[in-house]
Amino acid sequence: MNSADLKPAPAAARAIARARSVGDGARALGSRVLPPKVKGFRIGHRRGRTAKLHALDGMCECPTCGYFQRVPELEPGQVADCRRCHGQIGRRHTNPPVSTPLAFCVASAVLYLTAILEPLMTLDLYGRDHTVTLLTGPYELWREGWGPVALLVAAATAIVPPIVITQMLVVLLAASRKTLPGWAPGVMRRYERLRPWSMIEVYMLGVFVAYTKLIDLARVEVGPAVYALAALMVTMAATDSTVDVDLIWKKRRVSRFVRRPNGQRVIVSLIDATEMELPPAQRLVSCTSCGLVCASEYDLPQEDVLGRCPRCQASVRRRKPQSLARCVALVLAAVVLYIPANLYPVMTIIKLNRGGGYTIMDGVRGLYETGALPLALLVFFASITVPVLKILGLSSMCWCTWRGSRIRLVDRSRLFRLIDFIGRWSMIDVFMVSILVALVHFGGIGNITADPGVFAFASVVVLTIAAANCFDPRVMWDAAGMNGAALDRSETRPDGQHAVAACLTEPVGA
Numbered sequence: 001m002n003s004a005d006l007k008p009a010p011a012a013a014r015a016i017a018r019a020r021s022v023g024d025g026a027r028a029l030g031s032r033v034l035p036p037k038v039k040g041f042r043i044g045h046r047r048g049r050t051a052k053l054h055a056l057d058g059m060c061e062c063p064t065c066g067y068f069q070r071v072p073e074l075e076p077g078q079v080a081d082c083r084r085c086h087g088q089i090g091r092r093h094t095n096p097p098v099s100t101p102l103a104f105c106v107a108s109a110v111l112y113l114t115a116i117l118e119p120l121m122t123l124d125l126y127g128r129d130h131t132v133t134l135l136t137g138p139y140e141l142w143r144e145g146w147g148p149v150a151l152l153v154a155a156a157t158a159i160v161p162p163i164v165i166t167q168m169l170v171v172l173l174a175a176s177r178k179t180l181p182g183w184a185p186g187v188m189r190r191y192e193r194l195r196p197w198s199m200i201e202v203y204m205l206g207v208f209v210a211y212t213k214l215i216d217l218a219r220v221e222v223g224p225a226v227y228a229l230a231a232l233m234v235t236m237a238a239t240d241s242t243v244d245v246d247l248i249w250k251k252r253r254v255s256r257f258v259r260r261p262n263g264q265r266v267i268v269s270l271i272d273a274t275e276m277e278l279p280p281a282q283r284l285v286s287c288t289s290c291g292l293v294c295a296s297e298y299d300l301p302q303e304d305v306l307g308r309c310p311r312c313q314a315s316v317r318r319r320k321p322q323s324l325a326r327c328v329a330l331v332l333a334a335v336v337l338y339i340p341a342n343l344y345p346v347m348t349i350i351k352l353n354r355g356g357g358y359t360i361m362d363g364v365r366g367l368y369e370t371g372a373l374p375l376a377l378l379v380f381f382a383s384i385t386v387p388v389l390k391i392l393g394l395s396s397m398c399w400c401t402w403r404g405s406r407i408r409l410v411d412r413s414r415l416f417r418l419i420d421f422i423g424r425w426s427m428i429d430v431f432m433v434s435i436l437v438a439l440v441h442f443g444g445i446g447n448i449t450a451d452p453g454v455f456a457f458a459s460v461v462v463l464t465i466a467a468a469n470c471f472d473p474r475v476m477w478d479a480a481g482m483n484g485a486a487l488d489r490s491e492t493r494p495d496g497q498h499a500v501a502a503c504l505t506e507p508v509g510a
């Protein structure tokens with residue numbers, strides 16, 4: 001695989017250094033400061049001249065560390081990793097890019113209809129039985145006065161899954177055309193925003209934990225909806241792992257001009273990244289939606305909206321706005337709510353007129369005492385360890401960024417990816433409570449109701465997910481001075497060349 005490096009010409013480097021000495025921050029697109037000309041990358045400016053933007057084909061910004069690197073056309077089965085933080089930045093699947101995910105997506109639609117229409121579980125307690133569906137849990141929580149928790153459970157299990165399945169179906173049908181129609185990028189963007197909130201796989205684990213707790217209390221029959229949900233979990237994961245988002249985006253042409261927020265027209269030219277000298281990082285911006293990298297003629301501000309992406313029309317900015325402050329505020333709110341989430345009971349269990357409140361730790365102890373050690377460990381990990389790991393991890397990342405620390409940047413980037421991935425699994429306990437309160441309604445013989453702990457715990461989970469969403473991991477590298485000018489120095493190899501091509505694995509079967 002040809003992975004020749006991109007390097008700025010010495011003349012360009014000198015000119016960039018001169019441009020920096022003029023003053024920081026004032027050379028945003030459209031500023032009046034006159035920067036010098038750089039060979040191979042035009043930054044010359046005349047008053048009233050139409051602004052220009054280069055869309056760089058074959059270039060990518062690592063979403064975790066903000067390192068711009070060249071990613072050559074990948075072969076089937078090949079994976080591209082970031083050269084600096086080792087996160088995955090590209091992957092080409094071996095399956096057909098549209099037909100395979102489309103088949104899984106159609107299967108998901110059928111399975112979802114089965115899951116929502118068929119009964120979930122039937123509980124038989126001393127001859128009295130009660131059957132519930134997927135919607136009974138949120139309904140019972142709503143009836144008991146836990147409206148926000150009911151909405152969260154309903155959204156994650158019944159509202160968001162059909163929306164994301166439909167969105168993916170529409171995008172894949174659009175991608176089967178020769179070029180992607182103009183409305184498809186908007187659907188794709190909404191899909192990517194909503195997908196983390198469809199939590200069928202976490203709900204399945206909640207069903208499993210609820211079942212283990214109930215078999216001690218009464219006779220439980222599993223309905224067809226549970227099997228449909230288990231299959232839906234597999235087909236949705238299969239859709240995500242077979243769809244090639246990169247190839248879909250490549251079917252959308254890059255517009256020849258875009259407009260800035262002030263209405264100014266900017267001419268866009270598509271350039272092969274292998275055929276040009278590397279512009280300084282401060283002039284590059286990538287679209288977080290479709291990944292297209294654009295090079296401006298001037299240094300760009302960090303957090304302002306720079307305009308629309310010439311390929312997908314998403315708002316483009318270099319970094320998420322107020323990333324650190326918003327993350328700290330959400331983590332602090334999560335810390336405050338974590339105390340009642342563990343001190344207050346999440347549910348009250350009454351059996352034969354006896355019983356009381358159960359906290360999250362009581363639930364783990366109960367599973368351990370019934371002999372379900374693996375499940376007890378799993379719930380302990382998801383409900384106790386994961387929230388603590390997220391709060392401590394995000395706090396340490398914010399602290400290190402604030403201090404501008406360069407310590408363990410690669411490990412911190414890995415930790416961020418882990419936190420982002422495991423965050424939703426803490427919802428197991430909330431889903432379990434929703435299933436139990438829906439099923440067990442037999443007055444004094446057996447009754448389960450939700451308690452304030454479940455509201456506090458659900459809030460902690462949502463706040464930590466939101467905090468991880470707000471935090472832009474690239475600012476850790478910015479604060480350490482690793483993006484921009486310092487990036488070139490730190491990554492210079494002994495031979496003076498700049499290592500900016502992604503690490504590629506060998507293709508499958510090669």
Ligand SMILES: [Zn+2]
Nearest residue numbers: 062065082085
């Ligand atoms: Zn990286």
Ligand SMILES: [Zn+2]
Nearest residue numbers: 287290309312
């Ligand atoms: Zn885009």
